Amino acid sequence: MNLNPKHTEAFRAVIESGSFEQAALRLHLTSPAISQRVRALESQLGNALIVRSRPARATRMGQRLMQYLKRAELLETDLAAELAVQQDAPLTLVLALNADSIGTWFFPALSEVLIRERVLLDLTVEDQDHTYSLLETGLAIGCISTEPKPMRGCSAELLGVMRYWLVASAGFRDHWFPDGLTRKAARTAPVVAYTHKDTLQSSFLLSKLGLPAGAYPCHYVPGAASHFNAIRYGLGYGMVPELLLKAAGKKDDMVHLAPTRPLELALYWHTWKVQSPRMENLSRQIISAARKILK
Numbered sequence: 001m002n003l004n005p006k007h008t009e010a011f012r013a014v015i016e017s018g019s020f021e022q023a024a025l026r027l028h029l030t031s032p033a034i035s036q037r038v039r040a041l042e043s044q045l046g047n048a049l050i051v052r053s054r055p056a057r058a059t060r061m062g063q064r065l066m067q068y069l070k071r072a073e074l075l076e077t078d079l080a081a082e083l084a085v086q087q088d089a090p091l092t093l094v095l096a097l098n099a100d101s102i103g104t105w106f107f108p109a110l111s112e113v114l115i116r117e118r119v120l121l122d123l124t125v126e127d128q129d130h131t132y133s134l135l136e137t138g139l140a141i142g143c144i145s146t147e148p149k150p151m152r153g154c155s156a157e158l159l160g161v162m163r164y165w166l167v168a169s170a171g172f173r174d175h176w177f178p179d180g181l182t183r184k185a186a187r188t189a190p191v192v193a194y195t196h197k198d199t200l201q202s203s204f205l206l207s208k209l210g211l212p213a214g215a216y217p218c219h220y221v222p223g224a225a226s227h228f229n230a231i232r233y234g235l236g237y238g239m240v241p242e243l244l245l246k247a248a249g250k251k252d253d254m255v256h257l258a259p260t261r262p263l264e265l266a267l268y269w270h271t272w273k274v275q276s277p278r279m280e281n282l283s284r285q286i287i288s289a290a291r292k293i294l295k
Contacts, residue, residue: 003041008069010037011049015066016139018055058137066138067153070094071272074141078276091278092120096135096143098128099194100162101267103224104243109289117282125222127197128265135270142271142283156268157287160294164200164263165245168237170253176237181257183209190217190236194227200239204263239263243293267294 013023014034024031042049049062058066077091097106102125114121124134131143136151150156168177176189186209191201198220202213221230224244231238232248237257245254269290271283 003044004037007037007041007044008065010034011041011062011065012069014038014050014056015058015062015137020056063137067272068138070138070141071275074279075276078278090118090120091282092122093142093279093282094122094124094140096124096126096131096140096145098131098144098267099125099222099224099227100128100241101144103228104162104241104247105290105293109293110286113282113285113289117278117285119282127195127199128267129199130197132270141275141279142269142286144267145270146265146267147270148266148268150270153273154270155273156270157283159267159269159287159290162265162267162294163242164239164265165242165256166201166204166237166258166261166263167231167240167245167254167256169232169234170255172231172234172237173255173257177257181209183211186211187216190219192219192221192227192230192236192238194222195220200263204239204258204261208258208261 010023010027010029010033013026014020017023017026020031020034020038023029024034027034038050045061045065047061048059049065051057051059051062074091102123113119124131124140126134128144128146131140132145132147132151134140135143135145135154144159148156148158166181172189177185179185186205191205193201199213201218205211205216206213217236219230219236221227221235224241227238228240228244228248230236231240232254240254242262248254267290269283269287271279275283
């Protein structure tokens with residue numbers, strides 16, 4: 001099967017940018033030219049590859065093609081480095097990571113490895129329950145997820161456990177929870193979540209107090225550091241990684257609202273079984289480094 005690189009380039013541009021118009025701007029072509037190339041590729045493969053929606057998204061066959069193209073690109077990069085006798089040539093790593101991993105253990109655990117292996121990172125930050133879909137659609141070649149089951153053709157390795165505590169500033173606790181974490185008080189006290197996809201707080205409050213999502217006010221503050229700052233400065237309360245709390249030490253006036261009930265999330269490293277030698281080696285080092293911190 002000989003795929004026309006111009007056709008696959010147009011297909012990738014549409015999926016990655018979300019529209020034919022943006023793909024045309026990226027490739028300095030017209031929208032009809034992009035559409036023509038995608039149609040030619042669909043005709044060759046005998047399958048629809050793109051759902052013409054806003055944003056445009058890959059069909060099941062389109063996802064398989066994106067997976068193939070990403071892996072082929074990585075293998076080609078490795079081969080080019082070997083043929084040019086450049087074993088230390090940079091390797092671009094397209095990963096989907098959750099914000100808490102990036103904000104806590106990822107760089108302390110892996111910076112030496114990434115520098116030594118001359119890795120260039122292309123990171124997409126997504127909720128840990130949703131990173132898996134980016135690997136599935138071919139938009140990443142590796143991801144950190146709470147999903148334990150690998151998809152077809154992939155492997156899933158346990159990295160360890162992220163432990164979270166429900167915390168607030170002392171002032172916030174005194175104002176909103178003078179009698180402790182009660183159902184009545186929690187109905188009016190503002191929560192701080194990352195995004196609308198973040199279920200850490202909502203799952204905890206549902207299990208502990210029987211409060212469903214939407215039964216209480218909520219801030220949405222993305223990013224581990226920003227989320228933590230919103231809590232430490234009294235905007236609301238929420239689940240904070242134990243690693244962040246330890247790093248902050250006692251200089252922060254933070255209190256536990258549920259001191260006997262941490263939330264533990266197992267994290268898994270997902271990547272393709274068939275990959276380049278450098279990627280295989282890097283995967284092993286990622287797993288090893290993570291397990292030293294996420295115990």
